[in-house]
Amino acid sequence: MKGLIKIIVTPLIIIILTLGTTGCWNRRELPVLGIVMGVGIDKAMDSDKLEITAQIIKTSELKSSSPEEGGAGGGSSSSAGAYWNVKNSGESMFSTIRGFTHRTSRKLYFPHNQIIIFGQSLAKQGIQECLDFLLRDQETRLEVLMLVAEDKSSDILSVKSHLEKIPSVGISELMDSQAANSQTIVIRLNQFVTRLMSPTTASIAPIISVQGKADNTELAVSGTAVFKRDKLIGQMNKEETRGLLWVINEIKSGIIDIESPDQEGRVSLEIINAKSKITSEIIDHKPYIKIDVKEEGNIGDQSCTASLVSPDAVAALEEKKNEAIKDEIESALSKAKKLNADVFGFGDILHKKHPKEWQEIKDDWDKIFPNLEVEILVEAKLRRSGNLGSPAAPPEKE
Amino acid sequence: MLHYLIKKSKFLMLLSQNALERNKQEPSQDDQNTPANLSQSLKTNLDLIKGVIGNNYDVVIREFSFDRQRQVSASLIYLSGMTDPTIINESILKPLMFESRLSSDSAPKLDDIEMIRTTMLSVGEVSKSANIDEIVDSCLSGSTILLVNNCHEALMIMTADWKSRSVDEPKTESVVRGPREGFTENLLTNTTLLRRKIKNSDLTIESIKIGQRTKTSVNIAYIKGLANPLLIEEIKRRLNDIKTDSILESGYIEQFIEDAPFSIFSTVANTEKPDSAAAKILEGRAAILTDGSPFTLTIPMLLIESFQCSDDYYSRPYFVSFIRMIRYLAYAISILAPATYVALTTFHQELIPTALLFSMAAAQEGVPFPALVEAMGMGVVFEILREAGVRLPRPVGQAVSIVGALVIGQSAVTAGLIGAPMVIVVALTAVASFVVPAQTDSGGILRIFFVVLAGFLGGFGIMIGLIGLLIHLASLRSFGTPYLSPLAPLSVSDLKDSFIRAPLWAMITRPRTIGWHDLKRQEFRLKPSPPLEEDTQSK
């Protein structure tokens, strides 16, 4: 009898499997997918509609051109390339995205999307709806990069990358390499939304722009877009951005140029390691912020001929570096205060450290922030001088 | 519908029961027709035996007489191919005919068959019987029958010796390090090989005959005191319950005694190597040796035995443990790789790394079949190639695999019939499936099962399949031992010989799940260590 039960169970499995064959609900073979690598969202020129540009890879083109001859300026890539930028406009984010099916033979597939670029005009108008869709839709991944175009996002996506086949991949690699300079912020969707959801902290995103003319265009990231709530309200330049990064502890590497302490000439110092700590205090219902920055670095190059390895010279260099870093932070602070956007997250720090006092001041934060007293302490160190001790220079004339 | 099925199967069961009963009755009817015992007359006896096996090409009946005074007539009956002529000539005929003549004066009373047995024959194993069935049986298994006039008993003289394959290296279980000898088709050789490994009076080898027509000798080998007596009882009960006409290979026995006949997993292990059979016997298992088959069954079987190999214990533990993990990985690949590929490319493209997705999408561009069909098709093609390679003579088999693998695979990809990644996946699966030979057949079925599930329900289907597989494995038992032990139910000390292989000196106990009461294998503190400095100095 035991065997009989099994004989009955096996047909049951088969029945359920045939139940499965009646419809293969989520099946999508690879060739029917339009894999989206980048999305640009703009406001349409003449109306209030959204205009979305999707960059789809052409899988057949990927196959035909061998990887060596990518898009590297040669004549071989004179064709359109292995991607297709398709545009659609519509009232809402979701309907526009679905509307792509009127224009493309394949259903757009977003999980491999690398970048989302917002056009300047849309960013000024507000991007909350777009973000809600991106988070709600299970096809979007949280680590997609957020960027703001200096003008229109569709222009950015149509600039060919000189090293990668797909422009979006080029942009995402470009963002990866920003850590070497720490003058641009790299923001992913989850970080952007976390900032957006905070009652005080302002969201930030890097700005990307097209440089050069006609055929010889290229992309560059420069500066930071500052959002208040979900609307773009201003920009920070490279120096201010690094000032911001010093504060929020996002400095990975970078070069600080300072004047040589004794002589004419410049010294470049490489940042190796940087840490910052923000402490807060509330005295008499008035908040105070203290920023501690600790930095370590090496001598990268020097145009002066004096040897800078003596203890005195090192101390002087460190002093100069301290000032340079402090200047950057102060420029960022003043810009943020001018925009009245708490890009540093001071409000959240006060909220976390002083929950009771925060209840009293949270409604007035917009008034408090521009006049917030911030103390900046920088402690910069020089650790190494590279392969050289004294400079590679002719001996000094006495 | 269901009712009909149950009725049908009940009917079938009844039918088979009737047939069995009829089988039981048949021999007893024969007994009534023919006299079971020998008579006094040599001639009637000879006729009787001739009537049973007489008109056969290989039966030799040698009639002779001995004892010059009384001229006692006698005859020898034997099968010419199964006996050793030297023994018959030198040890039976010569003493009877020649030496009895010499000593006839002094010892005249030779009519007593007991006298012949005790004084005349210089052969080791001699027994006597009057039962004609017994006599014929022993003749058929190589004994020489000596019939003497005026005796109602016959002597069965063990002269069995036939051409058999010599002991050589087993083809199915190759080892890098370890003994090269393998079991042969000769039962006696096999038991000898076992005895030589375990020189212990507790090693018990019991024999029974199964198969009403083939009368195959089947031996149960175990160590008294290590093997659970209940297990031995159960094995004997199941062996005795086999009422079939023929046992040609140990595979027959396996299919008659296994616990889960509907399962795709085998619950009886087999080995061709005396050293691994001995090792299993020493762990408390029982071995079933079948005459005519080099494959020895060992009982009970655990799933992890499929991943163990006799090499493991002869080499040092580190690399062996690594290789063990590789075997588990290979088995997982062999059953899951095509299914995972199908699930990833048709349901979960978001899980493929972007760069990999590019090349996969490019390779899949223009392929006319869905991934499920591709995977199934390639799987079938692979099984065809494998079967062709196994059945054909070796040189031709190699040609087939080259034609199949290289030509078909390569040209199918260049023609755009299948994507190159699929060929890679199937090839990887094929190679991985050979790593665990004991589970090759279950792996083949599971692979198809998982591919179908993945094709319809993606990753969720694979998960459902895996859970189902685990439920099935967890519910299996092999002669009372849970099939998944020592993992489930957990037995921590047995895990020393599962995913890893602990150093031999650390494996102090026998497997608890198999062992019975004498669990201690060896002493503690066997870990080798260099002599202390004081000792060397004193020396």
Next chain:
Amino acid sequence: MRLERGEISSSQLMFLISCFIQGGLYPSSLAYSISKHDTWLALIAAFIIGVFIVLIYIALANKFPGKNIIEINDLIYGPYFGKLVSLQYIYFFIISLSGYFWFIGDFVLTFIMPETPIIVIMTMFAFICAWAVRKGIEVIARLCVIFVFLPGIIILLTFALLLKNMEFTNFLPVFEVPLEDFIQSTNIIMHISVCEVLAFLMVIPYMNKPKQARRSVLLGIIGGGLILLTGTIRNIAALGPLSEIVTSPSLLAVSLINIGKIISRLEVLVSMAQILLLFIITSVFYYAAVLSVAQITKLQSYLPVVIPIGIIGIFLSLISYDSRMQFSYSTMYITPLLSMHIYIAIPLISLIVAKLRKLPQRNERN
């Protein structure tokens, strides 16, 4: 006559309960929207209170060794009123079963295959659970030994890999939510994870050493609870305020892992662990429901009711829940309050009545 012939060991019970508790990670994400970044505190509070409630269950089970809750009810309240009480338990088991059927369907639909009909997912899953239930508690317990380590290892591994993304300031300020929200969140977590141990009143009688039940149950709860706490801390620290609005913080938190573009997309591991754990929980409820129905109807074997109960569970879940929003609402605001009397009041009253009537002693004399 015993309906279940299998036996489980004390370590197996421990693993079973640990699996059961760990499986609460996905359901307990409902509490994030109420207690926000203080969910981990609510979790600890729920476990501390929960342990005391579980002690009531064990005390009840220990008073009547070898008897399941249906038999205990008959002994305490008499054959008729006892049946009435037992029916409430059966209702609880079947409702929980249907809830978990819906849960697995919802989970798969939201994160794995959005376009598949929910009934297919539920049927496949119910089929697998029914198979396990047919094989008996022994097989379910054996599977647990395999399953219990996997989710734990995955949670610890992802915790380690996410350390880079974690902001431990996300926990500040501690205890910010209003007290009533905190209590409600505690109640939800307690209801979802700890108090469902009630189902084990159908399992504990089949232990080979019933005296060790208390130890194994408590160890299981502590082990599972620690894993659950690790998971909750991971989610809050890695996601911050996002954890309050997303439907599955665990999956989203783990999807943030991206180490060198190689170790990424680990959420597949989390989904796998989730399906395994949901399978264990559902099977235990299924088993409890099937066994109690067989017990109350005095069947010789529980096998005939397995498939009917599964079908009832699926239909009940299709009828009771329309949408995810409705499911969340009822799990958050209705069920924890409604079923409170089943998992706190009735066991407590049973225990008190048993004490007053000095039941076990009289039973022994008989």
